[in-house]
Amino acid sequence: MRALTKSRFKLALECPNKLYYTKKTDYANLKVDNPFLDALASGGFQVEELAKLHYPNGILIEDKKSDGAYDYKDKLEETNKLLERENVVIFEAAFQFDNLFIRVDILEKKGNQINLIEVKSKSFYSSNSNYEFVGKRDGIEKSWAPYLFDVAFQKYVIEKSFPEFTVTPFLMLADKDKTTTIEGLNQLFRVTKKSNNRTGVEPKILKLNNPDKESVLSKVDVSGVINNIVSGKHRILKEYEFEDAIQLFSKAYKEDRYFDFDLNFQACKKCEFKTDVESQNLKSGFKECFSKKMGWKEDDFKDPNAFEIWKLHYTKLKTFQELEILKLEDIDDELLKPKSVSKPILDGMTSYERQLIQKTKATEKDFEPKVLKAKLKAEMDSWQFPLNFIDFEASVSPLPFYAGQHPYEKVVFQFSHHIYNEDGSIVHANEYININAGEFPNFEFVRELKLALEQNNGTVFQFSTYENSTLNQVKVQLENSNEPDRVELITFIKSLTTPPKSTDYKGEIWKPSRGMVDLCEVIKAYYYNPYTRGSNSIKAILPAVFETSEFIINKYSKPLANLNITSKNFKPNKVWITKVNGKVVDPYKSLDKPFKDWDDNFERVSDIEEINDGGAAMTAYGLAQYTDMKDDERDFIKSALLKYCELDTLAMVMVYEHLKEIII
Structure with missing residues (x-):
C-alpha cells in the first residue's frame, strides 16, 4: 500500500512535489541517514520511552515484519481489538482511512473520549504556553507548525476511522520550566539495535513514583490551535484548505504522480532532493522541478544563483519568485538592498556590501578574494602574542544528567587549544575530553580550560559565538551549583565572554578583561x-x-x-x-x-x-x-x-x- 503517513504529509507541506521523490532509490536525498544514529543524536526515542512511563498500564503494539514488508494489517487489527475495551492506553496505535495511515505515540481511551498524545523531544516553557504555539499576532509560530499539523493530521485520520470518538489532541514535550529529582535520568534509557522496540531504547527504570517531579515532560492541550488549522485559519500552504490538502496529497502519492506544484524558492533553497559529490550518479528532483517549471537546461544549473547569497532575507526570495528570476546575472543590485542597513560588529563590510561583492565576483567569474587590507591589518595588530585558538565540542540532551537540572542543559565534553607563538612556532598545547558514560564534565572542563589559558596573556580566539554561548551556559550551571571553586570559575568565564545578546536577556551585564576574538x-x-x-x-x-x-x-x-x-x-x-x-x-x-x-x-x-x-x-x-x-x-x-x-x-x-x- 502506498500510504500517506504523517511524515509524508509533513513532507508534502514543505513542497507537494517532494512526495514524488521520497523513498525512490534512484533519486538523491541529502537527508537520508542512519535512523539509529539520528535518534541517538536527538534523544527523541529516549523521550518517547520516558513518556510511556507516565502511563504504566499502556499496551505497546510492537513492530512485526512479514517477509521484510511493513505489516499494516496486523497493526490495525491489534489496535481495533484493543479499542473494544471501555478504557485503555495504547502505545503506537494504528489507524487507516483510505490510504492515510498513522501510528499514535500514546492513545488514551476513556469510553468514547480519545486523548491523542504526540510525544516530541522539542522543548517549550509551560509558563509561556499561551505564546509558544501561536504568536502575539495570532499567527502560528513557524517552528511549531510541522508538529501541530502532524497532530491535526492524526486527529483527522482517527475521526474519519471512528466517527463515534471525540478526539482531544495533546503534545507531550520537554518542559524547560521543570527539573528532575532523579540522578542520572538520561542514563536510564539505553539505546540498542537489538531491541524489538521500534525506538531501539530499553528503559532501565520500570515506573515513575511521582511523574510530576521525576519527569521533565509536560502535556499540553493543543485543541484550540488544531481547530484553527482544520478551519483553515492557520495554513502552511496558503493554496489549500486542510482537508483539501490531505485529499490532494493522498491521491497524488497513491498514484505515484508528480504533483506539479509551483516552485517556492524558500522551500527550493532547502530541498534535500539534490545531488552532491557523493551522489552524482543519482537523479536530482531539484533539477527536474526547475527544468519543468522554469525550462532550465543543464548549463543553467551551473550559473550562480540567489540561493548562494549569504544572509539573504527570505522576502528577497519571494520577490525574485514573483519576478521569475533567480540567476544572479538577472538580479539588479537594488533588488538586494535591504530596507535598513545594520551596522557590522566590526568596522568592515556591511551584509549588503558583502552580498554585492559576492554577486559581482560570481557573475564576473572573479575568484580573487576581496580584502579590506588596512582595516584587517589594524585589527590584527591589536592582537597580543602568543595567540590562543580554542574549539569546543558539546552536546545537549532532553533528559538531564543530574537531579535539579532542566532539559537541554548543555554538556561540554571536549576542547582543543593551539598556541601560535610570535616566532611562528605552533603548539597543540592542551586538550580535554570526557566521554565516560554518566559523568557530567562541565565543571572539570572549565577548570582544565582555565589552566590552559592561564599559561599566557595572549589573545584568545573562537570561530563563531559557540564558545562564548557555551561558557555562558556553564556559568549559569555553576551559579546553581555547590562547587567550592564556583566563584573563581565564574570569574574566569566572565573574563573571556560577553553577556548573551538576546533581547529577552535580563541577567547580569559584564565586560570581559580578555574577551575572545571571533575569527x-x-x-x-x-x-x-x-x-x-x-x-x-x-x-x-x-x-x-x-x-x-x-x-x-x-x-x-x-x-x-x-x-x-x-x-x-x-x-x-x-x-x-x-x-x-x-x-x-x-x-x-x-x-x-x-x-x-x-x-x-x-x-x-x-x-x-x-x-x-x-x-x-x-x-x-x-x-x-x-x-x-x-x-x-x-x-x-x-x-x-x-x-x-x-x-x-x-x-x-x-x-x-x-x-x-x-x-x-
Missing part, C-alpha cells in the same frame, strides 16, 4: 573569498584558503616533522594537504575512520563511520553515553574525537596564517 566575525568584516560561495563556516573557509594561498599549500604539503608544529594526536609524518587529480583533498575528509584498525572478529555497538564535523562528534558522544559500549570501543571513539577537535583549532591557525600573509 568568523573578522572574516565577515574584512575578507570575502569567492570559493566559499557565501558560506562563512570554517569548513567552507578552509578549502577556499587552499584554492587561494600558495603559502598555505606549500607549507602544509610537508610532514609535521618538517614544520615548526607539535601535535598531540598525529604522527610526525602526517601531511595535511594532499592532492588528487590536481585538487586539494579536504583535510577533514582525510581524517582516519574511527574504527579503521578495529578487529572485525569482535562485535561493536556503534555504526559511526567517520567523525569529521560537529554533528558526527555529537553523535559519537551520544553513542558513548547511551549505548552499553565496552571500554575499548569507547577508546576508539575518543581517539577519533581528539583528532577531529585538534584539526578544528589547527584549521583556525591556518586561516590566521592566510590573513597574516595577506596584510604583509
Whole structure:
C-alpha cells in the first residue's frame, strides 16, 4: 500500500512535489541517514520511552515484519481489538482511512473520549504556553507548525476511522520550566539495535513514583490551535484548505504522480532532493522541478544563483519568485538592498556590501578574494602574542544528567587549544575530553580550560559565538551549583565572554578583561573569498584558503616533522594537504575512520563511520553515553574525537596564517 503517513504529509507541506521523490532509490536525498544514529543524536526515542512511563498500564503494539514488508494489517487489527475495551492506553496505535495511515505515540481511551498524545523531544516553557504555539499576532509560530499539523493530521485520520470518538489532541514535550529529582535520568534509557522496540531504547527504570517531579515532560492541550488549522485559519500552504490538502496529497502519492506544484524558492533553497559529490550518479528532483517549471537546461544549473547569497532575507526570495528570476546575472543590485542597513560588529563590510561583492565576483567569474587590507591589518595588530585558538565540542540532551537540572542543559565534553607563538612556532598545547558514560564534565572542563589559558596573556580566539554561548551556559550551571571553586570559575568565564545578546536577556551585564576574538566575525568584516560561495563556516573557509594561498599549500604539503608544529594526536609524518587529480583533498575528509584498525572478529555497538564535523562528534558522544559500549570501543571513539577537535583549532591557525600573509 502506498500510504500517506504523517511524515509524508509533513513532507508534502514543505513542497507537494517532494512526495514524488521520497523513498525512490534512484533519486538523491541529502537527508537520508542512519535512523539509529539520528535518534541517538536527538534523544527523541529516549523521550518517547520516558513518556510511556507516565502511563504504566499502556499496551505497546510492537513492530512485526512479514517477509521484510511493513505489516499494516496486523497493526490495525491489534489496535481495533484493543479499542473494544471501555478504557485503555495504547502505545503506537494504528489507524487507516483510505490510504492515510498513522501510528499514535500514546492513545488514551476513556469510553468514547480519545486523548491523542504526540510525544516530541522539542522543548517549550509551560509558563509561556499561551505564546509558544501561536504568536502575539495570532499567527502560528513557524517552528511549531510541522508538529501541530502532524497532530491535526492524526486527529483527522482517527475521526474519519471512528466517527463515534471525540478526539482531544495533546503534545507531550520537554518542559524547560521543570527539573528532575532523579540522578542520572538520561542514563536510564539505553539505546540498542537489538531491541524489538521500534525506538531501539530499553528503559532501565520500570515506573515513575511521582511523574510530576521525576519527569521533565509536560502535556499540553493543543485543541484550540488544531481547530484553527482544520478551519483553515492557520495554513502552511496558503493554496489549500486542510482537508483539501490531505485529499490532494493522498491521491497524488497513491498514484505515484508528480504533483506539479509551483516552485517556492524558500522551500527550493532547502530541498534535500539534490545531488552532491557523493551522489552524482543519482537523479536530482531539484533539477527536474526547475527544468519543468522554469525550462532550465543543464548549463543553467551551473550559473550562480540567489540561493548562494549569504544572509539573504527570505522576502528577497519571494520577490525574485514573483519576478521569475533567480540567476544572479538577472538580479539588479537594488533588488538586494535591504530596507535598513545594520551596522557590522566590526568596522568592515556591511551584509549588503558583502552580498554585492559576492554577486559581482560570481557573475564576473572573479575568484580573487576581496580584502579590506588596512582595516584587517589594524585589527590584527591589536592582537597580543602568543595567540590562543580554542574549539569546543558539546552536546545537549532532553533528559538531564543530574537531579535539579532542566532539559537541554548543555554538556561540554571536549576542547582543543593551539598556541601560535610570535616566532611562528605552533603548539597543540592542551586538550580535554570526557566521554565516560554518566559523568557530567562541565565543571572539570572549565577548570582544565582555565589552566590552559592561564599559561599566557595572549589573545584568545573562537570561530563563531559557540564558545562564548557555551561558557555562558556553564556559568549559569555553576551559579546553581555547590562547587567550592564556583566563584573563581565564574570569574574566569566572565573574563573571556560577553553577556548573551538576546533581547529577552535580563541577567547580569559584564565586560570581559580578555574577551575572545571571533575569527568568523573578522572574516565577515574584512575578507570575502569567492570559493566559499557565501558560506562563512570554517569548513567552507578552509578549502577556499587552499584554492587561494600558495603559502598555505606549500607549507602544509610537508610532514609535521618538517614544520615548526607539535601535535598531540598525529604522527610526525602526517601531511595535511594532499592532492588528487590536481585538487586539494579536504583535510577533514582525510581524517582516519574511527574504527579503521578495529578487529572485525569482535562485535561493536556503534555504526559511526567517520567523525569529521560537529554533528558526527555529537553523535559519537551520544553513542558513548547511551549505548552499553565496552571500554575499548569507547577508546576508539575518543581517539577519533581528539583528532577531529585538534584539526578544528589547527584549521583556525591556518586561516590566521592566510590573513597574516595577506596584510604583509
